Amino acid sequence: MKVLLIGDGARENALAEALGKSNRGYRVYAMSSYVNPGIKEVVDKTGGKYYIGNILSIENVRRVIKEVNPDFGVIGPEDPLFEGVANAFREEGIPVVGPNKEGAMIEKSKVWMRQLMWKYNIPGRLRFKAFNNLAEASKFILEFGGSIAIKPSEQVGGKGVKVVADLQAYLSEEKRNALSKGVNNIAGLVKDEVKLIIEEKVDGPEYTLHVLTDGYSYLPLPLAQDYKNAYEDGIGPETGGMGSISGPDHLLPFINEEEYEKSLEIVKLTAEAIRKETGMDYIGVLSGQMMLTGLWGPTIIEYYSRLGDPEASAIIPRIRSDFAEILELTATRHLSKAKLEVEEKPSIVRAVAPLGYPLDKKMASGHKISLDLPKMRELGCNVYFGSVALEGMSLVTKGSRAIEIVVIDDFINASNKLDQCFSLVSSDTKLIYRHDIGNTLEVQVEKAEIVRYTYKSREKNGMLGISADWSPNGGLW
Ligand SMILES: Nc1ncnc2c1ncn2[C@@H]1O[C@H](COP(=O)(O)OP(=O)(O)O)[C@@H](O)[C@H]1O
Ligand SMILES: [Mg+2]
CATH class of the missing domain: 3.40.50.20 (Rossmann fold)
Known part of the structure; x- marks a missing residue:
C-alpha cells in the first residue's frame, strides 16, 4: 500500500x-x-x-x-x-x-470560527467584534472599558495577537491612543483589506485537544500543551511553539477528566456545525486550542484544522497502537474500527532554534547544525527534524525551529534527559532552547484550581459564559 x-x-x-x-x-x-x-x-x-x-x-x-x-x-x-x-x-x-478548504475555514478565519460558535450556541465561545476598517476598531478600543484580545482575523502565523487587560482601569487616555495606533501595526500584517477581530480577554492555563474524525465518529488524542514564547519563563516573542508536553495518560496535570470530556463535546459540536454550514463532512483532525477559564471552564481560543506542531511530536510517539492504520481509517472513513492505546508516561518536547528565530529569519538561516544522533537515541531521546535541510552531508538551518527533541518519561527524568541530549547538539550560531518546558507544572496546577473554583460556582448559579462587562448588542457584543 x-x-x-x-x-x-x-x-x-x-x-x-x-x-x-x-x-x-x-x-x-x-x-x-x-x-x-x-x-x-x-x-x-x-x-x-x-x-x-x-x-x-x-x-x-x-x-x-x-x-x-x-x-x-x-x-x-x-x-x-x-x-x-x-x-x-x-x-x-x-x-x-x-479537511477540504471549506472546512479549514475554522482555522483560517477567526471571525468565521467565532460566528459559527455563536450561531450554533456552542459552549466555550467568547464575545467578539469584527472590524473591516481601522478607524472603527480604534474608536472601539478608545471607548471600551473591558479587557480584550486583538487579532488579525485571518491566520498570519501566530505573530499578530495582542492581549490587553483592563483598558479603562489601567491606561491613561494617551496610552489608549498609543494602543489604538498599535492596531495599525497589526493591521499592516494583514493583506488586502484591514480585518481585525477584537474579543473578550480570558485567563487560565492553555491546552490543546486534537480529535480525529471521519465525519461519522470521533477519536480524541491525549491532551497536549505547547509553550509559545521564545525564551524561558514565558518571555520573549511568540513563536510557532518552543516545545510541548503531553500526559500522563490522556490528561495533563492541570486538566481533569470532566474538563477533557467537556472539551471533546465542544470539538464534536463544532465539527457538526461545520458540516451543517458547509454541507461537507469534515474529515481529518480538528483541534481545539483551549483555555480553562473562570467564564466557561473549557473555552476555545482558536481551532487548528490539523495536528499542532510541536504538540504532534509529544503525542504521536506515545501512541502504542498502530497510528498509521488509524490515519488510514480516518481517510477511508472507517474510524469507528480504530482502537487507541497510549503510553501512560508523559512526554516532553523541546525545540532547538537558531538565534534570530522568530523575528529575524535571515539571521536564523543558513547555519550548519550537527548532532550526535546515535548517542541521543541511546540516551532515550527521539529527534524530529523541522526547519533544517540536508545539503550534501550537512544539515543547514532554514530559519525556523531546526529540530524537536522528545523524551517519554516522568516529567523530571524527561527534563534531565533532554538537557543531556541538547548538549549533543552544536552549531556555528547560538541556539535557543527552553530548559523550563515541562518543569513549571505546579504553577499551572494552582492557576487551574483558582479558575476551576470560579467556573464551578458560575455553573451552580447558571452564569456560565455570561460576562458582566460585555453587554451583548446585536447578539454578539
Ligand atoms: N481572548 C483571549 N483572551 C486571552 N488570551 C488570548 C485570547 N486570545 C488569544 N490569547 C492569547 O494569545 C495567544 C495567540 O492567540 P491565538 O488566537 O491562538 O492566535 P494565533 O495562534 O493564530 O496567533 C493564545 O495562545 C493566548 O495565549
Ligand atoms: Mg494559537
Whole structure:
C-alpha cells in the first residue's frame, strides 16, 4: 500500500515515522519544499519516493498525486489545506486525512470560527467584534472599558495577537491612543483589506485537544500543551511553539477528566456545525486550542484544522497502537474500527532554534547544525527534524525551529534527559532552547484550581459564559 505525506516540518517527521513503522507495511511517499532528513530516512527505508515541490500549488500536488496514485494521503500543515490540497486529493478519488478548504475555514478565519460558535450556541465561545476598517476598531478600543484580545482575523502565523487587560482601569487616555495606533501595526500584517477581530480577554492555563474524525465518529488524542514564547519563563516573542508536553495518560496535570470530556463535546459540536454550514463532512483532525477559564471552564481560543506542531511530536510517539492504520481509517472513513492505546508516561518536547528565530529569519538561516544522533537515541531521546535541510552531508538551518527533541518519561527524568541530549547538539550560531518546558507544572496546577473554583460556582448559579462587562448588542457584543 502507498501513502503520500504532504509537508516538511517536525510534525510531518513524526507522522512519517508512524507511517514507516506500521504493521500495514506502507510505502511512504513524501512531498515537501526541501528534503527533511527524518522524512527521507522513512521514504528510503520503505521504498517510496521523495518529491520536492511547492505544496501550496494545487497543480504541482495534483501531478504528484497522479504519479504516485497512493491509497491515501496525509496533509500535515494548514496552508495546503487553506489552498484546497485536500479537495484535490478527493477530486482525484484518493481518500485523505485533512479537511477540504471549506472546512479549514475554522482555522483560517477567526471571525468565521467565532460566528459559527455563536450561531450554533456552542459552549466555550467568547464575545467578539469584527472590524473591516481601522478607524472603527480604534474608536472601539478608545471607548471600551473591558479587557480584550486583538487579532488579525485571518491566520498570519501566530505573530499578530495582542492581549490587553483592563483598558479603562489601567491606561491613561494617551496610552489608549498609543494602543489604538498599535492596531495599525497589526493591521499592516494583514493583506488586502484591514480585518481585525477584537474579543473578550480570558485567563487560565492553555491546552490543546486534537480529535480525529471521519465525519461519522470521533477519536480524541491525549491532551497536549505547547509553550509559545521564545525564551524561558514565558518571555520573549511568540513563536510557532518552543516545545510541548503531553500526559500522563490522556490528561495533563492541570486538566481533569470532566474538563477533557467537556472539551471533546465542544470539538464534536463544532465539527457538526461545520458540516451543517458547509454541507461537507469534515474529515481529518480538528483541534481545539483551549483555555480553562473562570467564564466557561473549557473555552476555545482558536481551532487548528490539523495536528499542532510541536504538540504532534509529544503525542504521536506515545501512541502504542498502530497510528498509521488509524490515519488510514480516518481517510477511508472507517474510524469507528480504530482502537487507541497510549503510553501512560508523559512526554516532553523541546525545540532547538537558531538565534534570530522568530523575528529575524535571515539571521536564523543558513547555519550548519550537527548532532550526535546515535548517542541521543541511546540516551532515550527521539529527534524530529523541522526547519533544517540536508545539503550534501550537512544539515543547514532554514530559519525556523531546526529540530524537536522528545523524551517519554516522568516529567523530571524527561527534563534531565533532554538537557543531556541538547548538549549533543552544536552549531556555528547560538541556539535557543527552553530548559523550563515541562518543569513549571505546579504553577499551572494552582492557576487551574483558582479558575476551576470560579467556573464551578458560575455553573451552580447558571452564569456560565455570561460576562458582566460585555453587554451583548446585536447578539454578539
Ligand atoms: N481572548 C483571549 N483572551 C486571552 N488570551 C488570548 C485570547 N486570545 C488569544 N490569547 C492569547 O494569545 C495567544 C495567540 O492567540 P491565538 O488566537 O491562538 O492566535 P494565533 O495562534 O493564530 O496567533 C493564545 O495562545 C493566548 O495565549
Ligand atoms: Mg494559537
